Structure formats: structure tokens, C-alpha cells
Amino acid sequence: MACKYRVIYCLNQFFxxxxxxxxxxxxxQLIDGARGPGILLEKLFPDIQVAATLIVGDNYxxxxxxxxxxxxxxxxxPLFEAEGVDExxxxxxxxxxxxxxxxxxxxxxxxAVREGFAIPAVTAMYPQNPAVxxxxxxxxxxxxxxxxxxxxxxVRSMAVLGIKQLSGAELFPDRDGYISHGRRKNYFAEKxxxxxxxxxxxxxxAGKPFTTEYAMPVFDRVQPAPPVHDMSSARLALVTSxxxxxxxxxxxxxxxxxxxxxxxxxxxxxxxxxxxxxTAHGGYDPTFANADxxxxxxxxxxxxxxxxxxxGSLHGSYYATVGNGTxxxxxxxxGHEIAKLLLADGVQAVILTST
Amino acid sequence: xxxQIERVGIPVVHACSIVPISxxxxxxxxxxTVAIPHPFGDPDKxxxxxxxxxxxxxxxxxxxxxxxxxxxxxx
Numbered sequence: 001m002a003c004k005y006r007v008i009y010c011l012n013q014f015f016x017x018x019x020x021x022x023x024x025x026x027x028x029q030l031i032d033g034a035r036g037p038g039i040l041l042e043k044l045f046p047d048i049q050v051a052a053t054l055i056v057g058d059n060y061x062x063x064x065x066x067x068x069x070x071x072x073x074x075x076x077x078p079l080f081e082a083e084g085v086d087e088x089x090x091x092x093x094x095x096x097x098x099x100x101x102x103x104x105x106x107x108x109x110x111x112a113v114r115e116g117f118a119i120p121a122v123t124a125m126y127p128q129n130p131a132v133x134x135x136x137x138x139x140x141x142x143x144x145x146x147x148x149x150x151x152x153x154x155v156r157s158m159a160v161l162g163i164k165q166l167s168g169a170e171l172f173p174d175r176d177g178y179i180s181h182g183r184r185k186n187y188f189a190e191k192x193x194x195x196x197x198x199x200x201x202x203x204x205x206a207g208k209p210f211t212t213e214y215a216m217p218v219f220d221r222v223q224p225a226p227p228v229h230d231m232s233s234a235r236l237a238l239v240t241s242x243x244x245x246x247x248x249x250x251x252x253x254x255x256x257x258x259x260x261x262x263x264x265x266x267x268x269x270x271x272x273x274x275x276x277x278x279t280a281h282g283g284y285d286p287t288f289a290n291a292d293x294x295x296x297x298x299x300x301x302x303x304x305x306x307x308x309x310x311x312g313s314l315h316g317s318y319y320a321t322v323g324n325g326t327x328x329x330x331x332x333x334x335g336h337e338i339a340k341l342l343l344a345d346g347v348q349a350v351i352l353t354s355t
Numbered sequence: 356x357x358x359q360i361e362r363v364g365i366p367v368v369h370a371c372s373i374v375p376i377s378x379x380x381x382x383x384x385x386x387x388t389v390a391i392p393h394p395f396g397d398p399d400k401x402x403x404x405x406x407x408x409x410x411x412x413x414x415x416x417x418x419x420x421x422x423x424x425x426x427x428x429x430x
Contacts, residue, residue: 216379222358224383224424225366231421239367241356242394288393294409295396301410310417321356328380335359343363349420351413352357352382354371355391 004047005163006086008054008079009038010093010109012102016055024101026057028072030079041092041155048159051088052079054109061105068105069112080117088119090162095124095144095154096131103131110139120165124154127179140165141179228349236306237315237347239338241323241331242289242296242355243281244272253322255282261321261334263341266314271300283324284355297353315347323354357382368419368430370394370412378427384419385429388412 013023015036034042034050041048054072061068080087091113093106103125110121124142125132132141142161144154157177164171173180189196196213203210228234245253251262269276272293279289279296294300297318306314319338323331342350357367358381369382372394377385388394395409419430 220358221381222361222383224426225361225364227366227423228421231417234420236417239356239360284392286392288396288398291398292396295393295405298395298409298413301395301406301413304410305413305417310414331356332359335356336362338356339360339363339365342360342365347365349417350360350365350367351416351420352360352367352369353388353394354369354373354377355394 003049005045005090005166006049006051006088007038007041007162008052008076008088008091008113009034009041009050010054010056010091010106011036011038012096012099012105013055013057016053018055018057024057024059026055027060028054028056028068028075030054030075037095037151037155040152041159044152044156045159051086056105058099058101058105061108062101065104065108069108072109073112073116076113076117089166090119091117091121092155092158092162093121093123095142095151095158096126096129097144097148097150097154098126098129098146100130103129104134107131107135107139107141111135114139120162122158122162122165124158125179132179136179137181140171143177143179231311231349232309233312234348235313235315235346236302236311236349236351237342237345238266238297238299238302238318239350239352240297240318240320240354241326242320242353243279243322243324244277244289244293244297244318244320245280247276247278249278249280253280253320255280255322256324256326258322258324258326258330261319261338263317263319265317266299267316269299270303272297279355280320281322281324281355289355296355302351311349315342315345366420368416370416374429378429381427383424383427384422385427386412386416386419387429 013019013026017035031053035053038050038053093109096102096106106123110123114121122140124144126144126146142157144150200210274291277293279286289296321334357369360367368384368386369377370386370388371377372388372391374387389397397405415430
């Protein structure tokens, strides 16, 4: 069988056949020929030959990634630089499935090899592998299943992607089955954006399937909490992403992409006023909120309702951040921290206001 | 933030002006408010009317907190 592509294949100690967790600190070693998934690769693609297999322990790479990568590059260099060698065309690593440490190793090796030796390097991971976020922007990561059940598909996808990249063909994440680099490419379309948008809208109205050109991020869902049983005794707290802070913004909460939230006492305070509070929020006209901060966080009427017995009592502090360009990850973090404080203080219900 | 608070079992009512965003981020109890720069206010109203309207909105929020829901609900 004619060999068209010489491949270096990278595996961890487990798939390389060295052992389990007891070999997780195994330093990198290079062996001739194929092992494990590399054997499967040669079987699936007769014109691919695994020239060498690099095996390294999960912990060895994950704990001291930079040093390990330097060592690996030095180990691989003779394959490229020695006199009269047939240089490898391609490096494949993994699939790492949903294994975080293995994912880090595969991602780091691919990135370093592509940069160091200028050959395509492809790995495969489960999209929720924690290493994906770190490497997806500059490493070609084929979508893989969660565990070893997806081995054959993943090996196939990696090889196809690698060969396609060698051919110089343009790659697209959906069509070619890899995890998006998050890049947007300009191209000439036959129809203008307006026409394409209306086409999509018509399909949507007709109940027909359509594919968006700009998918929104997927947000997770949470089960609704049970309602407050006895409002007349419930402890209520106020939270806002509208940026209402004490005058002068003591915590310096940023007007956009807030890096923190503030906790502010309202003990004995019957209402906000222009003299005591303001908004720190950018992205909307602050005139109305600054003139009367109760317009964003309605403390004045909440106090009235408290004295009328509409609920039990108001928590002594409120929590505020700025929801302008704040990342989902940060918002989640603040929400999580606020939730812990609320729980510790026995709060039973929350009004969260947003601008 | 609504979700993280609700995750610990405390019901949250999200009072906001852009209901589709609230739905997208996954709030379960939603009360639609007046406008982005003044969700609980209306500078065109007299101060008394404005405060009355604000109080009604908060009452609605309290009602939402006392209402069982099994999916995203706009009150």
C-alpha cells in the first residue's frame, strides 16, 4: 500500500499502553511505529503511516506544561531536522474525549508542534472537555464523544481534518466537525444579508427548518424555586445589575464589564436619593437613575410595603453590580457569591432589578 | 445572577425592561418594567403618580414570588 502521509501520533500513558495512574508522571518517550489508536488509524486509512508514537504521562504534562512541552519538542526535533529524513506531514494527538489532563496535553502539544515545525496538528475532544476553552482558538480540535466508545469516529475525524488541512482546503467548523475557533471570515455571498435574513424569517414563519448564520451562545436553565409560602413573614433582599451604588462609587465598580459587585447597607435607610446614591452603569443614560435611584432599585416603595406588612422584613444590605458587557462567566460568579451570602443571612426571596 | 441565586433554592423575580433577554438568560419569574434607564420610574409622570406606579410594580413582583411556576413566566 502506498504511503502518502507520515504521521506522528501522541498518546497518554494509558492509550500508549504503558499503564494507568501509576504511570501518569511518565516523561515523554518516542517509539517507532503505531500504538493503540495509531494502529486503528493505519487500518482506517491505508495511505497513512504512523512514523512514530510519542507517549507521555497525563500529570507530567498537565502539572508543568511549559517544561514538558519544551522537552517534547526537543524529542521530536530530530524527526524534522536530521539529515536525509522523510519529514512527518502531520501530527495527531488523542482523542482525549472528556479527560481534562489528556486534553491539556493534546492541546499544548498540537499548538507547540504547529508553531515549532509548521505542520498541521489535530486533536479531538468532547466539546465540554475543560481543555477546549484553553486551546480551541488556535488548535484544530475535532469533536469527539465523551468516552472511548467514540474512538473510531474521533480517529477518523482527526485524520480527515489533518489531510484536508494539508491539501490547503478551507475548513469550516460545522461542515468539517471541529470545535469553532471563534473566528469570523469575510466572504462574498450570492445574496445580501438582508435577503438571507428575510429568507430565514419566511422559513421561520412557515415553520420550516433554517440555519442561523450567527448562533447565540447556549445558556443553561435552572428549575424554578418553590414560591414563598408566607410572604407576611418572609425576609426579602434586593439585588440589582443596574449599578446603583452609594454616591462616589466606593468600590469603583466599572461602568462596563464589571469586575466585582458591591454589598451596601440599607439599615435604617427609607429611600435612595440623588444625594446618597447614584448609578455606576454605563451604556444607558444615567440622568433619570441619578436624579432618583429608586427608579432602578425601588427602595422607597419596598420600605412602604414593609411597613404595611406586605412582606416580613427587608434584608439589611443590598447587592449591586453593573450588567453592561459583563461576561456570563462573571455574572455567574457574582450570582453564586451573592447566593451564598443570601443563604447565610436567611433570605427567602429576592427582587433582582436590571436596566 | 438570577439563576445562581435560584439554584440555592431562593425564589427570584427578575424585574427588567427587556423580557427576551431575561428569558434568554433563564430567569423563571419575570416582571416587565418601564424602560431601560428607569425600570421602576417614569419621569413623564408626576412624582406621586410615578411612585404609585412603582409600588404597583413591586407588589406585582411580590405576587410573582408567592406564585408557583413550573416554567419561565412573565407576570
